[in-house]
Amino acid sequence: MPAKQLGLLSVTVAVMALTLAACGADPTPTSAPTATPLPEAAPTLDAAALFQIEWDELIKAAQAEGEIVMTFGGSAGRNFRPLADFWEEKFGIRTVVATGSGGTHVERILAEQNAGQYLVDVHYGGNTSTITRLAPSGALNPVADLFILPEVLDQSLWVGGKHSYSDPQQQFVFAFAAGASPNPIAAWYNTDLVTQEDLDSINSVFDYLDPRWKGKIVSHIPISGGGGTDTYYVAYVHPDIGKEWVDGFISRELGVAFSDDERFTVDGLTQGKFYLAVGGGGRDFASLATLGAPVKELLKDFKEGGTVSSTSSVDILSTPTNPPNPNAAKLWVNWWLSQEGQTLMHTMSEVLPDPTLRVDVTDWGLVPENVRRQPGKEYFSFVTDPEFIGLREEALQYAADVYRSR
Numbered sequence: 305m306p307a308k309q310l311g312l313l314s315v316t317v318a319v320m321a322l323t324l325a326a327c328g329a330d331p332t333p334t335s336a337p338t339a340t341p342l343p344e345a346a347p348t349l350d351a352a353a354l355f356q357i358e359w360d361e362l363i364k365a366a367q368a369e370g371e372i373v374m375t376f377g378g379s380a381g382r383n384f385r386p387l388a389d390f391w392e393e394k395f396g397i398r399t400v401v402a403t404g405s406g407g408t409h410v411e412r413i414l415a416e417q418n419a420g421q422y423l424v425d426v427h428y429g430g431n432t433s434t435i436t437r438l439a440p441s442g443a444l445n446p447v448a449d450l451f452i453l454p455e456v457l458d459q460s461l462w463v464g465g466k467h468s469y470s471d472p473q474q475q476f477v478f479a480f481a482a483g484a485s486p487n488p489i490a491a492w493y494n495t496d497l498v499t500q501e502d503l504d505s506i507n508s509v510f511d512y513l514d515p516r517w518k519g520k521i522v523s524h525i526p527i528s529g530g531g532g533t534d535t536y537y538v539a540y541v542h543p544d545i546g547k548e549w550v551d552g553f554i555s556r557e558l559g560v561a562f563s564d565d566e567r568f569t570v571d572g573l574t575q576g577k578f579y580l581a582v583g584g585g586g587r588d589f590a591s592l593a594t595l596g597a598p599v600k601e602l603l604k605d606f607k608e609g610g611t612v613s614s615t616s617s618v619d620i621l622s623t624p625t626n627p628p629n630p631n632a633a634k635l636w637v638n639w640w641l642s643q644e645g646q647t648l649m650h651t652m653s654e655v656l657p658d659p660t661l662r663v664d665v666t667d668w669g670l671v672p673e674n675v676r677r678q679p680g681k682e683y684f685s686f687v688t689d690p691e692f693i694g695l696r697e698e699a700l701q702y703a704a705d706v707y708r709s710r
Contacts, residue, residue: 355454359596360531362452363395365631371398372632375413377406377429379587380617383653384428390648393541397632404432410437413624417443422626425633428617431470431477431687432533436522436697438622439476441490446475453638455664461643463661463677468688470620472696478690480641481649483586483658483675487606488542489535491582492589495598498579508607509545512582513552519559520579522572526554526562526703533700534687535583536612540699541683541692544608547702552580554706562707574599590656590672603674612683619658 317510349357366372376384381403384456388399406429412436416423427434427444438444448467451457459466468479489509494504512521526536539545539553553560561578563569565682570588573581581589609684613619621640627633639645646660650669659671668676677683686692 316365349624355452358452362631362635363675366395366397366629366635368633369397369629371400372629372636373400373402373423374411374426374636375402375404375424376617377404377409377427378617378643379508379655380428382655383618383657384649386649386654387640387645387654390652391636395635395639397635405431409700413438413443415443417625420685422624423628424624425471425627425629426636427622427624428623430617431620431696432700433691434477434620434622435471436700438624439473443624444476445625445627447621447623447637448475450634450637451641453642454635455643456638456641458623461662463663468661468685470687470693472690472694474690477620477622478641479620480646481658481660481662482612482685482687483619484610484612484677484683485675486603486610487612488538488545488608489564489583490586492573492586492599492604493580493581493602494573494576494578497576497601497652502579503602503604508537509549510552513549513558515557517558517580519561521558521582521710522561522563522569522578522580523553524562524569525564525581526700526707528619533703536703537696537699538611538613538686540702541686541695542608552707554703554710556710587655598655601674610681610683612685613687618653 329540342645374388381401385401388401391397409424409427409429410433413424413427419533429438439507445471448565455461462468463482467641468482469475469477470479487509489512491512502516524533524535526533528671535549539549540547540669552558554562560573563572567651570592572578573589574592576598581600586601589597589601593599593601597609621637623633640649641662643662643664646662646665647658647667647669650665650667650671653670656670656672659668659676
């Protein structure tokens, strides 16, 4: 064998010998060490459980505050006292409610805040005073800042798949209810004086201007605020009505009796001094009708179509800045706008509530049939539609100017 080949063989044998020595004498393979098990992870809380913790903490914080202070303007003071009592018992938190006119409460809130006092948690008041006075003055917080309840946050549970607001900023005056009407400008009539022939002749808001009604109509003063004022706003912005109707209705020739005294309006119609009451007074008339008074709402499809409106204190809420009981305010607003709260609004309100804008509330309760939305029917919404609400002050100013010139 050549020397070169012997050298390679020697090297190979030497390497094999070293390898065997390194492995040791025992050819049995060693087993791998057993892994120490990791500690079992804690179960993850789902969203519902996390929210329940947040909700329970809110209730405790609100109970620690001990009370909630609310202003119920106009019809809200008559309608919602039973719901405030229910909430007080449900959560164990005292409800302090001030009733009276919406305009008076607005003046109170502004005066207190100007003096550095913030004493109101939640305000229910009419559109005119709340939108033209409170919202522009910085006296209100965005209502949605308080929303935490999933069913309130879910806008698919509200009409149109969205939350509705009455203020131009679309954040300070939340509309939770709205009455529907087949005609855009509502009217009530005295059943002893208005004949079927008269009713058949009224098919448009312009038929209110017929000379046959001269001196026979009572209505809300265009400059005094309140729900009746929205008659002129709706007329002004409606594409099929407009300034012409406002001019004709307020004219000396038609001789409408204008008053900001609800008693004058109601007594005037029920006692036969007037044939028609156009705009305002609906809840009082409805209550009297159930007692047998000779009054009835004019309900028929008008040429100009129907409307839904959130104009009164029983339809909207707002939240003043720096509330004295912020947790109670948050709890109230979320409960009020919940399915339970809005259902109880239908069933417990003392005076004929408007229908909620929640679509999952199916118990109509005390809501009059004539103000319920009809399936498949389209309605104009001049009070919450951003296209129109920016014209509100312009419309009311126009009506006021026409009235003063009269």
